[in-house]
Amino acid sequence: MTSKIYQLVIVGYGGMGSYHAKLLKDVQNINVIGTFDIQEEKRVASLADGYKAYDSLADVLSDATVDFVLIATPNDVHKDIAIAALQAKKHVICEKPVTIKSNDLKEIMYVADANNRQFIVHQNRRWDEDFLTVKKIYDDNIIGNAFHFESRVQGANGIPGDWRHLKAQGGGMLLDWGVHLLDQLLFMVDSKISSVYSNLSFVLGDEVDDGFQSIITFENGITALIEVGTTNFIQLPRWYVKGTTGTAIINDWNLNGKIITQNFGVEIEAPKPIQAGKGLTKTMAPPSETAISISPLPSFDATMESFYSNVVSVVEGKAVPIVKNEEVLRVLRLIETIFVSAERNEVIKNFDSLIAIAE
Amino acid sequence: MTSKIYQLVIVGYGGMGSYHAKLLKDVQNINVIGTFDIQEEKRVASLADGYKAYDSLADVLSDATVDFVLIATPNDVHKDIAIAALQAKKHVICEKPVTIKSNDLKEIMYVADANNRQFIVHQNRRWDEDFLTVKKIYDDNIIGNAFHFESRVQGANGIPGDWRHLKAQGGGMLLDWGVHLLDQLLFMVDSKISSVYSNLSFVLGDEVDDGFQSIITFENGITALIEVGTTNFIQLPRWYVKGTTGTAIINDWNLNGKIITQNFGVEIEAPKPIQAGKGLTKTMAPPSETAISISPLPSFDATMESFYSNVVSVVEGKAVPIVKNEEVLRVLRLIETIFVSAERNEVIKNFDSLIAIAE
Numbered sequence: 001m002t003s004k005i006y007q008l009v010i011v012g013y014g015g016m017g018s019y020h021a022k023l024l025k026d027v028q029n030i031n032v033i034g035t036f037d038i039q040e041e042k043r044v045a046s047l048a049d050g051y052k053a054y055d056s057l058a059d060v061l062s063d064a065t066v067d068f069v070l071i072a073t074p075n076d077v078h079k080d081i082a083i084a085a086l087q088a089k090k091h092v093i094c095e096k097p098v099t100i101k102s103n104d105l106k107e108i109m110y111v112a113d114a115n116n117r118q119f120i121v122h123q124n125r126r127w128d129e130d131f132l133t134v135k136k137i138y139d140d141n142i143i144g145n146a147f148h149f150e151s152r153v154q155g156a157n158g159i160p161g162d163w164r165h166l167k168a169q170g171g172g173m174l175l176d177w178g179v180h181l182l183d184q185l186l187f188m189v190d191s192k193i194s195s196v197y198s199n200l201s202f203v204l205g206d207e208v209d210d211g212f213q214s215i216i217t218f219e220n221g222i223t224a225l226i227e228v229g230t231t232n233f234i235q236l237p238r239w240y241v242k243g244t245t246g247t248a249i250i251n252d253w254n255l256n257g258k259i260i261t262q263n264f265g266v267e268i269e270a271p272k273p274i275q276a277g278k279g280l281t282k283t284m285a286p287p288s289e290t291a292i293s294i295s296p297l298p299s300f301d302a303t304m305e306s307f308y309s310n311v312v313s314v315v316e317g318k319a320v321p322i323v324k325n326e327e328v329l330r331v332l333r334l335i336e337t338i339f340v341s342a343e344r345n346e347v348i349k350n351f352d353s354l355i356a357i358a359e
Numbered sequence: 360m361t362s363k364i365y366q367l368v369i370v371g372y373g374g375m376g377s378y379h380a381k382l383l384k385d386v387q388n389i390n391v392i393g394t395f396d397i398q399e400e401k402r403v404a405s406l407a408d409g410y411k412a413y414d415s416l417a418d419v420l421s422d423a424t425v426d427f428v429l430i431a432t433p434n435d436v437h438k439d440i441a442i443a444a445l446q447a448k449k450h451v452i453c454e455k456p457v458t459i460k461s462n463d464l465k466e467i468m469y470v471a472d473a474n475n476r477q478f479i480v481h482q483n484r485r486w487d488e489d490f491l492t493v494k495k496i497y498d499d500n501i502i503g504n505a506f507h508f509e510s511r512v513q514g515a516n517g518i519p520g521d522w523r524h525l526k527a528q529g530g531g532m533l534l535d536w537g538v539h540l541l542d543q544l545l546f547m548v549d550s551k552i553s554s555v556y557s558n559l560s561f562v563l564g565d566e567v568d569d570g571f572q573s574i575i576t577f578e579n580g581i582t583a584l585i586e587v588g589t590t591n592f593i594q595l596p597r598w599y600v601k602g603t604t605g606t607a608i609i610n611d612w613n614l615n616g617k618i619i620t621q622n623f624g625v626e627i628e629a630p631k632p633i634q635a636g637k638g639l640t641k642t643m644a645p646p647s648e649t650a651i652s653i654s655p656l657p658s659f660d661a662t663m664e665s666f667y668s669n670v671v672s673v674v675e676g677k678a679v680p681i682v683k684n685e686e687v688l689r690v691l692r693l694i695e696t697i698f699v700s701a702e703r704n705e706v707i708k709n710f711d712s713l714i715a716i717a718e
Contacts, residue, residue, distance in 0.1 A: 128638075155642045156650075160642055177642065203506070225572070231603075236599060242588075247515075253636050277488060277490070278483045278666075283518070286515075
């Protein structure tokens with residue numbers, strides 16, 4: 001028995017839409033049959049790339065051959081397109097951030113259930129190799145109990161010159177990149193959040209944030225510093241992780257990095273005080289060579305089903321989604337909490353407990 | 360006219376006391392004539408180093424030849440020794456943190472005034488070359504308006520094996536290293552503090568903190584992340600500074616680092632999207648080569664009078680102290696505020712305004 005080939009239409013054929021088209025060339029049981037975009041130049045690009053350009057969303061939804069709608073529009077119209085597509089009995093794949101407000105995602109989830117169709121958000125960075133490496137370090141206690149995570153992406157190009165500048169369209173870096181870093185953190189750490197503190201950066205003078213720093217504390221004691229910047233001409237490492245017996249660093253997306261762990265059961269020479277600036281320090285002196293071991297980063301588990309393969313498995317009832325809507329909802333609510341924390345300059349506590357009460 | 364040679368006794372001849380003795384060999388108008396320490400081994404060390412070992416503090420204070428008492432004991436006894444020395448009409452140089460509680464410093468300041476003697480705290484890291492380089496970058500707008508400072512010291516040796524483990528003696532890293540980093544920040548940034556948020560780290564299971572992360576916001580918009588760690592097997596850079604037109608990094612006490620600034624008035628090629636993990640990004644792509652300039656760190660101003668020279672100038676009425684007691688008091692109150700913020704897990708606002716009301 002050959003498996004079914006699913007027909008997919010991309011709505012929104014900009015940077016991400018065309019990127020999905022390229023990715024889907026390698027996916028055997030999904031076939032991109034066309035696109036819809038409100039901009040004429042995007043329709044021209046679609047035809048040039050060999051994809052039919054639908055005249056309207058209605059035309060896409062009334063096309064009975066279409067199994068999947070993939071939404072890669074600006075964020076503010078995800079919801080209306082998703083609900084219309086689900087009501088037309090299409091499965092939906094949606095770019096992140098799925099919606100600007102968490103309650104809009106709840107509505108979509110309700111409509112998906114009511115129409116018995118799948119709605120799955122493209123939180124693709126759960127598959128990033130740097131993240132999977134950190135997750136491996138955490139899951140396998142490679143540096144003891146990892147208790148502090150610093151996850152940063154820093155660029156120097158400002159906010160891209162498109163709708164990401166605009167509040168009404170769901171612009172800003174917390175929604176654009178923050179959603180990835182927060183999604184990775186919550187996917188990895190299985191604990192309730194006990195407190196959130198955040199600022200937002202408005203260096204560029206846009207109406208939306210051009211970056212942020214958030215400190216998140218979990219009930220199990222884990223802390224995280226999550227940071228996005230777009231005015232950073234020098235980059236700090238992508239990941240910095242502290243554990244009870246060592247530290248891990250991943251400098252970049254090419255997995256440059258290392259692990260240093262403490263040696264046990266050997267005679268350890270005490271560190272020698274060093275001259276540091278105008279003072280002496282033993283506390284901040286490098287450990288003696290016998291005290292530590294340097295290791296390369298571990299290989300990560302590559303067994304997690306790929307995003308699109310999982311989407312097909314879910315539609316065929318063979319698997320549960322790797323990106324669960326309840327998880328995406330929690331991340332959106334965390335983002336809403338970060339906005340509140342930054343606006344009030346206050347620590348917001350018991351975020352997860354408050355959610356449970358609100359449900 | 361030859362200038363007077365001042366006679367100085369060091370009280371507390373441990374690591375810092377003997378370090379001062381070495382430093383003072385190069386100071387022409389201060390002469391170390393002896394030490395006092397309650398431990399026999401320190402008295403033996405003092406004699407071996409060629410310094411008279413006084414039998415008691417009373418003997419030091421009743422010795423009319425003594426002009427200066429330098430206090431390098433554990434932190435909890437600074438106050439009693441300082442007050443006794445000032446009442447005996449000695450000038451006093453005191454190690455940091457000057458006292459554990461800010462009100463104790465206020466008492467000392469009162470006694471110094473009443474006895475018309477100088478009391479000066481050895482905040483030596485105002486002269487650190489890395490700090491003076493950052494201060495130069497800030498003062499001269501080398502990266503535009505510098506608006507965000509990250510100042511870190513990270514070691515892997517835990518808390519040193521002495522009284523720094525003990526709460527009653529003023530142990531812990533916030534008091535030991537935090538006092539330097541906070542003093543540098545407040546010495547550089549001339550603005551009231553609008554909010555403080557901090558955690559404390561207790562990874563080692565001591566009764567005192569083994570590190571902390573604090574986010575400090577100033578009324579002029581400047582933000583700072585101040586961090587001390589003693590369980591960091593890999594070190595992040597000593598300084599990371601963001602400005603409106605560039606970024607500066609200083610990796611270590613040897614002044615390895617660089618500045619990258621934005622180019623203006625040239626035709627700038629847009630950055631090209633890069634593959635980053637499982638996604639494309641233009642936002643986080645490196646800027647094109649025409650867009651930025653890389654520069655070495657600037658030379659810092661070396662015109663600030665040295666610590667001991669300033670102490671002598673102050674005693675002779677020729678200069679005001681570079682380390683002013685009001686500044687040291689403000690840093691101690693900031694430390695007290697950080698303890699409160701961490702204990703409550705809350706943002707403390709209007710710290711400077713609250714102080715003004717309390718005065």
